[in-house]
Amino acid sequence: MNSNLVSRRSLVSAAALLSVAPGLALAQSWPSKPVRLVVAGPAGASADLVARLISEPLSRELGQPVIVDNKPGAAGAIAIGDLLQSPRDGHTLLVGVNSLVSEIPHIVKLRWDMFKEIRPVAELARSGLVFVANPSVPANNLKEFIAYAKANPGKLNYASYSPGTLSHVLGLLLNQAAGIQLMHVGYKGSSPALTDVMGNHVPLMFDGVATSLPLIKAGKIKAFAVSSPKRIPQLPDVPTFHELGYPQLDALAWMGLWTTPDVPAPVQARVREATLKVLSDKALAAKMLDTGFDIGLPRSVDDLNKGLKADYDRVGGVLQSINFKPE
Missing domain, CATH: 3.40.190.150 (Bordetella uptake gene, domain 1)
Structure with a gap:
């Protein structure tokens, strides 16, 4: 083989090793x-x-x-x-x-x-999100809630933990899928939103399971459906939106x-x-x-x-x- 070609290949290999050597050395000593x-x-x-x-x-x-x-x-x-x-x-x-x-x-x-x-x-x-409500909302399941919402167009508000997030978007998707008119109220975090849901200032919310779960178990809010593709073990009696006929809300x-x-x-x-x-x-x-x-x-x-x-x-x-x- 041509000695010049061998030399060039050796130089390329050496350069390649030098380029990764700092990263390899850091990985071996990381974390320091x-x-x-x-x-x-x-x-x-x-x-x-x-x-x-x-x-x-x-x-x-x-x-x-x-x-x-x-x-x-x-x-x-x-x-x-x-x-x-x-x-x-x-x-x-x-x-x-x-x-x-x-x-x-x-x-x-x-x-x-x-x-x-x-x-x-x-x-x-x-985790999926869970659609929760103040206990005073006159519905025991999603079907009853949608009927109630259709009878009261534009009169029901739902909270999100921040405008533009999945908590907001799922409400928009439910409006489109079910033909209802829930009005959005954005908050800065789950805690203040859930406080207002419990106080019935804003009766509805799409929230993360982790933050809503203790309140659901305590009876301070109730759950209608979850956005996960299958029921979650912590809330086995709460159906998914998918099984209730709203696959658009799978998330x-x-x-x-x-x-x-x-x-x-x-x-x-x-x-x-x-x-x-x-x-x-x-x-x-x-x-x-x-x-x-x-x-x-x-x-x-x-x-x-x-x-x-x-x-x-x-x-x-x-x-x-x-x-x-x-x-």
Whole structure:
């Protein structure tokens, strides 16, 4: 073989090794200090519950403390800004719902392109939303409620935990599918919205299972249907929208672990490997279920990104139909 060709190939191989060597070295030493989970939500909210469930087993797996750091506000933008301003070495990760990419850009004018700025590492947990009502609403099931809503067009309000999110969009889809006229009232989070539902100021809401479940069990609100494709074990008597004849309302929200795309690939792979190992524990899955979540599926990063794009397009289409404009 030509000696010059061999020499050129050797140089190319050496250059390739040098280009990945820093990332490999970092992956081998990572984590070299505590890992911080920036949580896109306040204490007690869904993202916080999930982050605290995984933090201890993830710490054992990584051999370093894993610290939960809540950064609520601005529809997740404060938490995202914290992640983007942190060193891109994998020691700062984000825990947040898929809506950070699929919904929030439709709601708030962000200075970032979310599909380029953050990248899912793993799906931690998933759950549908539940359609809940104040106990005084004169209906015992969805069929009775829709009949009541048709008899009172434009007189019934429903809350969402934030305008433009799935909590808002599902109400719009129910209006279209059932031929009713629920009026939307947007809130800044589940807690204030649920407080008003319990007080009958806004009698209806589409909410996450984790935050509504304790109130449903306590009889402070009642549930008509869930948006998940199958009934959830925590509410076995509550039917799905699909089985009630409204497949348009099939929807799942998932909580993810996120990083930035420029964190070295070997570090991202190590984070994902450790996270999936933690999620495979049956005891953790049981704790998730008690909280109101199913354990996340081990979907590939490519599959997660494809799902985000599909959800982004779906939500955008619904919001465009009502001329919704971002703030």
